[in-house]
Each structure stands twice: as structure tokens, then as C-alpha cells.
Amino acid sequence: MKYVIIGGDAAGMSAAMEIYRHDESADITTLESGHNYSYGQCGLPYVIDGRVGSTEEVISRTPQVFRDKYNIDARTKHTVTHIDTARQIVYGEMTDTREAFSVQYDRLLIATGANARRQKIDGRLLKGIRSLKTIPDAESIIGEVKNVKHVTLIGGGYISLELVEALTLLGKKVRIILRSGQVASFLDFELAKKIHEEAYKHKVEIIFNEEIIRYVGEEWVQAVQTSKDRYATDFVIEAIGVKPNTDFLQDSGIELADNGAIRVDPHMATTIKYVYAAGDCAMHFNRMKQQADYIPLGTTANKQGRIAGLNMAGINETFAGIVGTSILKFFDVTIGKTGLNEKEVKSLHFDYDLVIKEVTNISSYYPGGEDMLVKLIWKKDSKRLLGMQIIGGAGVDKRIDVGAVALFHRMTLRDMLDLDLSYAPPFNSVWDPLQKIVKQQL
Structure with missing residues (x-):
């Protein structure tokens, strides 16, 4: 089976590795327009200020590693310009020399990411x-x-x-x-x-x-x-956002959303047979909205790439979707969000309640506690959690991840109260701050 993957970063190489693991006879070619493979884009701001020593430190695997260790034909400076989905051929040109190339495929993955607007x-x-x-x-x-x-x-x-x-x-x-x-x-x-x-x-x-x-x-x-x-x-x-890198698909017959992202089904298949898409160039199913969404994040790209690779290799797997979880460090505060914010809840016409509360991350008597401002939103009738936003010091990440799990499993406030969360005074109070807030709403 001849597999071709366009894009050599998160989604593309996650897919390539799944194909490598599950198809011993796989012939895998990856086409990357730049010269770097598998690197952490989210680490680049920290390279700029020196907290991360160099751009080399954010690279997970080089093209040579993929060639030598995994027998993947990892090509660099190959820019794809057109796909003939009827003949199953990818066309392009060398990024530097403009020399033309073409590659035949049996299964194709588009993982071209997004470009800065x-x-x-x-x-x-x-x-x-x-x-x-x-x-x-x-x-x-x-x-x-x-x-x-x-x-x-x-x-x-x-x-x-x-x-x-x-x-x-x-x-x-x-x-x-x-x-x-x-x-x-x-x-x-x-x-x-x-x-x-x-x-x-x-x-x-x-x-x-x-x-x-x-x-x-x-x-x-x-x-x-x-x-x-x-x-x-x-x-x-x-820094005004990103645009899916899909301009080269305009005449391919592959269906695109209004924002240019590729529409995919739960198997990461596009509207054209044998063609898949994953990562920042594709749409993402939002479990909270119950519809396709576009929230380009590295975590999602890796998950979608894995699902695409498995399905390309003949293993039936589906992408479970996202709830919209993110976290950010900004000087001395941590900013976390999962699920829907109030603007999104209103746009979906949910009947909802909310609470905004300031809490401390650990036991009140233990030194070093830090405050967190928490906003919870839930459905008024069922009390099912809809969203969580937190800003504060230590402990924000722990609570946002608890919220993400609760949202993924459609938990109610009552369900959250029953969660068996870790406790010791240096890490938490006997009732987690989230559970304290929830208990007051029941």
C-alpha cells in the first residue's frame, strides 16, 4: 500500500507512525514544504526569550530519524500545488528550485496545518x-x-x-x-x-x-x-490568528468549510474516497456544540493524526471530538478554559446558570496558597456542566483538567461532587475548590 502524507508535523507524523506500526508492508512518503519535521510550535515563544535554549530543542524527530529508523521517505522542501483525486496523484514543486514532482498514492492524508494570518x-x-x-x-x-x-x-x-x-x-x-x-x-x-x-x-x-x-x-x-x-x-x-493551509485544494473536489478548513467524518475521511485530513487544516468535532468547529491546537492535531493513520491502515477508529480545553501562562498567572464560555452558551440558546467565585488552591492553613478566580457555567434544568474558566496562580491546570474530563463525560454538578480527587494539605483542601463551589449550588 502506497501512503502519501502532506505535512511533516504533528498530525502528519502521528499518522505516519500509526501506519508504520500497523502495516508492515507500508510504503510511506511524507512531503513537507519546509525543512523541519515534528517540532513543538507552542515552545517557540520560549525560545525567543531564552527559556528554551534553541529551536533545535523543540524538535522531536528529524527527517533523517524517520528515514533511518522507520523507513519513511521523509522529504523536505516539497510544496504540494495540486491533487488529482481521480488519478490519485499529488503534484508539486521543490520549494527552492521550483522543479516539478509528482507522487502516486493509494491512501492520502492532508496534514498541511495552518498559516499565520x-x-x-x-x-x-x-x-x-x-x-x-x-x-x-x-x-x-x-x-x-x-x-x-x-x-x-x-x-x-x-x-x-x-x-x-x-x-x-x-x-x-x-x-x-x-x-x-x-x-x-x-x-x-x-x-x-x-x-x-x-x-x-x-x-x-x-x-x-x-x-x-x-x-x-x-x-x-x-x-x-x-x-x-x-x-x-x-x-x-x-498575532491575529491562523488560516487553514488549503488553498491548493480549491479544484480538488474536497469539501471545505467556509473558513477553508477541510470537512471530515469521524474517521478523518474527507468527501473524496481514499483521502483523509487531520490537524489545523481540518475541522474538529466539538462535543459541547455537537457540531464541527475549528479550534486549532497541537493536542487535537496529534489525536486526529493518530485516528487518520489507523483508518488509513485499515483499523476502524473514530475521533471522539474536543471540548475546547486550553491553558496559557502569562507572567505570574495561569489562564485556563474548557468547554463553552458565556458568549458561546448564549449563541447556542442554552438556558443556563453560572457562578464566579474566588477560591484558594490548597488547604487554608497550609502556607503558600494562591487564589484562583473560577467561573462555572451549567444547564439550568439538568445542571450539566457546560464550561469552566479559571485564572490564578498554582493549581489552575489541575482544575481545568478535572473540568475537561467532566465535560467529556457530560457530568452534572452532582456528579462532580462525587469525584474522588486527591487530597493532602500542600496540594488541595479536603473538598477540592471546584467541589466547594459546586456544593454551594446544589
């Missing part, structure tokens, strides 16, 4: 304007930011907040410019304002409710012009 405004081609998605992006930022004093971040999501911290630790003055009235749009405002306070504590400037009009400068960017003002800066990083 860029502003389509005047001045966007000036030097000193970057985005962060790949290892070359990180290396460019590291080299260029050394000699600047002030950096402006466009956007307030995960990558932006991680870069704000990284650049502040490097001694840069940092500004965030937002179209909206808060950072972290995945949170409700009560939680987001705690992030604003943390930013101000570290001398980070935040500009709310202003549209970027143009970048100003000669060769190098010197200012950002918004709908209200002009802001001088030495460097700009755009």
Missing part, C-alpha cells in the same frame, strides 16, 4: 513586521529583535500573550493593539480583565477598540497607524 494593509511589506508560526519565523524574530527597544503586538490571543511575556523578559517595551475591548477573546470579560491587570503590572501598554489602518516607515516599520492614532514602534509582530 497577515494584515492586508499598506506598509505590510516593510521590514520589521513579522508573525510567529514556524521555526524560521522564530529565528528571524530572535535575530531582528535584538536591536529594538519597542515592540507592538497586533492581536491578543494565545501567541500574542506568550510573546508579550517573552519580549518583556527580554527587556523590551511592549504594546498590544486590539480591535476589541479585551485580550483573550476565548474568555469572558470578568476573567480577561485579570489578564489586563497582570499586563499593567508588568508595564505592558494595551490599546483597545482600534483598527489597524496602515504601517508607516521608509524601509523599516516606524509606526502603526490606527483608526484613532499613530503609535511609534521599532518592531511589529502580527
